[in-house]
Amino acid sequence: MGNKETIVTIGMRGDGDEPMTEGTAIDLLENIVKTQRNIIQEVTKKPIEETPQMWALYKEVQDYYDKGMTVPDDVTLLLCDDNWGNIRKLPELDSKPRKGGYGIYYHYDYVGGPRNYKWINTNQIERTWEQMDLAYQYGVDKIWIVNVGDIKPMEFPIAFFLDMAWNPEKFNAENLADYYxxxxxxxxxxxxxxxxxxxxxxxxxxxxxxxxxxxxxxxxxxxxxxxxxxxxxxxxxxxxxxxxxxxxxxxxxxxxxxxxxxxxxxxxxxxxxxxxxxxxxxxxxxxxxxxxxxxxxxxxxxxxxxxxxxxxxxxxxxxxKWNHMMSQTHIGYDNWQQPEKNVIPKTKTVEISIKAQAKISTENSPKVETSITKNLENAHGFVENDGYISIESKNYSKAINSDSVKWTLIPNLGKTDSGITIKPSNIQPFEISEQSPRLEYDVCFFSKGKVKVKAYFSPTINFKIGNGLKYGIAFDSEKPQIMNLNEDSSEKNWAESVANNIKIITSTHQIENAGNHVLKIYAIDSALVLQKIVIETEDGKVLESYLGPPESFRKE
CATH class of the missing domain: 1.20.58.2150 (Methane Monooxygenase Hydroxylase; Chain G, domain 1)
Incomplete structure (x- = not known):
């Protein structure tokens, strides 16, 4: 180490990155770290607190910490994402300050479930900013590390991560486009x-x-x-x-x-x-x-x-010059681990007879453009068509802020358009009231009855103690329903949300009369990033698609 600026990694994981034996892991890890710190002190001949150290709470090690594992106060706690760019844990806002502080271990590349992703850049700097700004506002500012895998495909997001780490306050939702x-x-x-x-x-x-x-x-x-x-x-x-x-x-x-x-x-x-x-x-x-x-x-x-x-x-x-840099296999996965070589997708051929005639297909069928045929005379806002209303989150009718937070648009973030969230992030949850921060969307229904509202969110993880990140939702003056982004915390649900890079939460409402209504999204917890809203009427049917239906017609 000499006189160079260094930080020593302490701690340990199980053999083959597997968890240690349940029931003994905490005591064993605490003893291992105690021994490691004694070795560091003996070699450096300095008090242990004078040598910077870091303990990564990666995967199951965070579980041990959550169950009471003791970490010396001078050690930097390296908190982690879920390997897919979603931060797993942040310190509580009212927690006692630690001398060693906190850091983040983030991923642009990963080997593991639900699937390896190593071939090419798939990282939006808008999402990196949103998650790392969240971490910074929670006081996580001691050390930031990003796992990039092969460097060449990741040079652009690496540059952003390092520039943001150097000066986190330089970046905000409005100036991210300038970085490109x-x-x-x-x-x-x-x-x-x-x-x-x-x-x-x-x-x-x-x-x-x-x-x-x-x-x-x-x-x-x-x-x-x-x-x-x-x-x-x-x-x-x-x-x-x-x-x-x-x-x-x-x-x-x-x-x-x-x-x-x-x-x-x-x-x-x-x-x-x-x-x-x-x-x-x-x-x-x-x-x-x-x-x-x-x-x-x-x-x-x-x-x-x-x-x-x-x-x-x-x-x-x-x-x-860059031979082998892009040799990563990327076609033909059938489980989390990569295939040995790229495998062409399976196709089928059709025997052609002399009398063969083209069958009905999307390719040779006339395209039918849907149109709004009902009276629009008094409609206001997004208008129902084919039994649904689809809205990009940025196209609200009204945004109600509070003294402590404001709705912040993050342009380009997400699968179809942009994301919207409340900033700053380091705030306690809101109690819903008439003055609550909320987004309002004007909509018009041609039918009445039950409707389902599907809210498309970035797949943010519950990073704090408690049973999940929440928001409120209601039409008009009805009592808001409290929805939990993290209600289903199963491994299966997590795998689906990171694979789809979206989490869809569905609420059911009763619309008593056709006509104009107002959908209200109430802020409760920070860090929820809303991308899109799809409302399905009782008689309607939203067709299967990955991105959701295109945005509906809006009448001003």
Whole structure:
């Protein structure tokens, strides 16, 4: 160690990262740390408090701590996320200060359940900011560590994490967009700065919807809301823009541009298109439609293109400077662990007879555009159509703040548009009252009866003592229902929410009369980030999709 600035890691985990024997782990760990601290003191010949130390409360070690494991006061407690970017634990707001303070261990890359994610950048800096700002406001400021796996795919989010760690108060929800612009300007000599910033912002958003290793033919619907085609079109739009920039860039910037921007866009677009082609092959094969065969060929072409893109990165780009950097397998997962090699998705072919006729399919059926046919004369706000109302969270009719908090929009955060939360985060829960901070959404129903409200939240974990993070919800003047974001704390529910990168909480309400109403979302706990709201009427049926239905028509 010498005279360098250092921090010594203490503590221990079980063999193979498994938990230690239940019932003995706490005593054993406390004894291990006591022995470690004696060794440190003997070697340094200084009082133990003069050597900075850190104890990571990773996974089961946090469970031991929660059950009473003693940590010396001068040791920094390294709190952790859930390996998927959601902080597991923060100190209580009224807790006694610790001399060693607190830190955070965060993940951009992970080996483990529900699935490895190691291939390419899938991290939104908006989510990193939201979670690390939460930690900072709770006094977690001693040390921040991020697990990045392979460095090359993660250079952009690494830069953000380190810049934020250096000066957390420099960043806020309003200026995150500037980071993309400044980074693009710095790395590409002020060429196409705004365009590159937009590509970075959107490719990471699209990739964050679902990790590539979790994608399959069933992810996006090929039959409902034109979802799969819209996803492919979004990626292809980025491909066109990135290719155009690549053609015009000064030659000395092209290698960096390919590695930092163009390859992630090309490879991610190709992968999504391959799975959508697989889904269409399966759909048409089930119908006996010969179109399936063309999609089987398309899947093969796109699978091979993935290899070609990787090979170019390894052998041609910068004369092979970054060979093997993108060799991580990412196609063909069937459990949490990676396959030995990329495996092409299974497709089917259809035998073509002379009299074969095209069967009914989404491909050759006329597209039917839904339309609002009922009188809109007195409607106000988002209008029911096809039995549902879909709303992006940022499009509220009214936001009621309080003296202590305000509703804060986090642009670009989430699967479809933006997220909204209350800031600051270091506040005690609110009791709901007429003066409570709340969001109001004007809606119009053409029917009455029971409605279900599905609130789409970022998959935030309950990071404090108590039974979950809560919010209130009501229509008009009804008594608000108290909803718990973390009511189901099972491993299965957690795995589903991080895989989907969303948590949907459903409440049921009675609408007595058709017409205009106001949906109210009340703040109780901080750190809940609302992305989208979907209201399903009693006679309606929201069709299956990954992103939820597109936003409904809004009448001002």
């Amino acid at each position: 612009v400044n980074w693009a300007k710095e790395n590409f000599g002020n060429q196409f700065t705004e365009e590159i910033a937009t590509i970075l912002k959107l490719y990471t958003k699209y990739n964050a919807r679902r990790k590539p290793e979790l994608l399959d033919a069933k992810t996006y619907s090929v039959t409902n809301y034109n979802e799969a085609d819209r996803v492919v079109a979004d990626y292809q739009n980025l491909v066109e823009k990135a290719n155009f920039i690549n053609e015009k860039l000064q030659p000395e910037y092209k290698d960096a541009f390919y590695q930092l921007v163009l390859f992630p866009v090309l490879a991610s677009s190709n992968l999504n298109e391959m799975y959508v082609a697989t889904a269409k092959n399966q759909l048409y094969a089930a119908q006996g439609n010969a179109v399936a065969n063309a999609y089987a060929e398309k899947v093969k072409e796109l699978f091979e293109k993935d290899s070609e893109l990787t090979n170019y990165y390894h052998t041609k780009l910068a004369n092979g």
